[in-house]
Amino acid sequence: MARLNASALAQRLGREAEAVCRYYLSNGVKQGNYWQVGDVRNTPGRSMFVRLTGPEAGRGAAGKWTDAQSGEHGDLLDVIGESLGLVDFADIAEEARRFLSLPHPEPEPKSRRAQTPPVPSGSSEAARRLWRMTQPLTGSLAEAYFRIRGITDLRGTANLRFHPNCYWRPEGDGPTETWPAMIAAVTDLDGRITGAHRTWIQRDGSGKAPVYPPRKAMGDLLGNAVRFGGAQDVMAAGEGIETILSLRQVLPIMPMVSALSAGHLAAILFPPHLRRLYIVRDNDPAGDVARDSLVDRAIGAGIEAITLSPMLGDFNDDLVSFGLEALRAQIRVQIAPEDVSRFMPRAP
Known part of the structure; x- marks a missing residue:
């Protein structure tokens, strides 16, 4: 079964071969239909070749690679494992599935890549x-x-x-x-x-x-966000990235978004199946305005809105000042009881 899973994952990664290489082999460059880099551990150089196009399986498949210097060869699962230092297949497979769930910008058309025209600053x-x-x-x-x-x-x-x-x-x-x-x-x-x-x-x-x-x-920021996890029925939304990442230290699998500012938090778009929204409030006047606006919008959309409030300026301030266990205790009493068992793992 593991081998079947590996084959299927390798084929799916092969369809995104260029995105995989840009992500895990960032020290390399694209040369025609190949990605060139020093080795599978992302060392700068040009001795390893990754095929970016080709069939899904068999000879010449997309994602297959060969290191001309060492003689090593493999597929994109090997690239993920070696570049990140992962050993267990379960960890490599989990990383591959996580990568495949991410958004990846479409490669630029060949004619545009050749000319690399300027684009408007800030676009x-x-x-x-x-x-x-x-x-x-x-x-x-x-x-x-x-x-x-x-x-x-x-x-x-x-x-x-x-x-x-x-x-x-x-x-x-x-x-x-x-x-x-x-x-x-x-x-x-x-x-x-x-x-x-x-x-x-x-x-x-x-x-x-x-x-x-x-x-x-x-x-384009309005309505959009930096997203952590795929939102379904429950999601948390706040302003800063560090604020949201601090909350994720105690709720690591709850989907969350960072809107980057109070104004953009008030305007985030709701996923279609959202039923409960945790509003991660910054403790300042702008945070209060964003919270009030978002509560009104959520209620109007039939979504339950629950505010999470920090003791200091934001949850990163709380994490740094009071520590992880204090933050865990603080959050436990603010979220719905069913979400404690669903999203908050037991402390080690």
Whole structure:
């Protein structure tokens, strides 16, 4: 059965071969119908070739790869396992299924790739191009930054990526700078990337970069969000990415969205099967306005609305100041009893 699952997963990954390579083999480049990189562990170089087109199975199948230097060969499941250092097939399969559930921007048509025409700054297409230039979060400075903020469980966050040298431009006059940045994909309800959010960080990952503002969004944001998990009947929605990731430390499988600002939180689009919405409130006047507006919209749509309130400014402040167990206890008494058993795992 595992082999059948592996074959089916490998074929599905092969249909997204270029997206898989851009994601897990980010140090490589596309050359014709192949992706070239140093090796299956994403080392820079050109000795490994991944076939991007071809049949689903058999000789010349899409996703098959060969390392001309080492003689190694395999499929895209091997790429996922080796690039992330995964050993157990169950972990590799889980990662593959998670990847396949993510939105992936369509590759640019060949004629456009050849010319790479400019696109309007701040547009949705500019956001998609930025996303294609990013690297995995695992092992990056962005992951180190999250750990300093108390966010250590990053499962289900593949819509967060890392850019080692992301441009930061001042609002007025002044020089353009480059800083490491955490990049978040903003998507619509269908999973299409409509925008991106950038958080610039220190070169050692110890905090935000010394620029103002250290966060900027681009693209079509209204109604859309940074999504964690596929929403069904229950979902939580809040403003900041770190706020939502902090809540996910105690509710790791509850679907959540970050709307990025109070104004956009009030305007998020509701998934069609949503029946209960947790509104993750920031403790400030703008947060109160967003909550009130979202409560009214939810009730009007026949959706139960429950507000989750932090003790300090937001839930990341609570996590950093009071710790994980205090946050767990705080959330337990605010969510519906049936959601405690459904979404909150027992503390280890």
